Amino acid sequence: NAGVTQTPKFRILKIGQSMTLQCAQDMNHNYMYWYRQDPGMGLKLIYYSVGAGITDKGEVPNGYNVSRSTTEDFPLRLELAAPSQTSVYFCASSYSSTDQPQHFGDGTRLSIL
């Protein structure tokens, strides 16, 4: 029962570096989401996808890019890391957009120094 798998679990980046956060799901879900959670706060949506080849911006997309070439994978790309992007990143997936629950991965803890 893998569910939603995120890698890496932890990462430290220097300002200006780039990296890709990986997310994979094995539930054949159409919808996938990327959220970030800052300390003591709720989750905020970065990007989402309703199916392979289709992505759209969420509430806080600046500084990030995504792609969805397959149903299973939804990587999140940071091009020029900034201290404001220090956060915990969660990927989620669901079968539908509303009446089915989202299932979350365990998160990636990212520090930008």
Next chain:
Amino acid sequence: DAKTTQPPSMDCAEGRAANLPCNHSTISGNEYVYWYRQIHSQGPQYIIHGLKNNETNEMASLIITEDRKSSTLILPHATLRDTAVYYCIVRVAGGSQGNLIFGKGTKLSVKP
């Protein structure tokens, strides 16, 4: 999406029922009520959801008032492992985006 109001924190004795309230007075007829919890910065865990009727699963029960303006999540026999932040979220049906809007939730502390 309608906003929700939850108490910031609650305590519960181990083995007793934990009743977590949520107000969603502006909820629309096509909005679902979802409950998630987050244990110590792990990924949010889905608990239960409902539209109009009360719901029960292996984790919890969800009681929705007849006017749908509030709901209560019930953990029937709380254990120390139920200590977590619990989020009540309303989610519109038929939306193209479907993301969850998380507030600050209720921090439930289960005590021995």
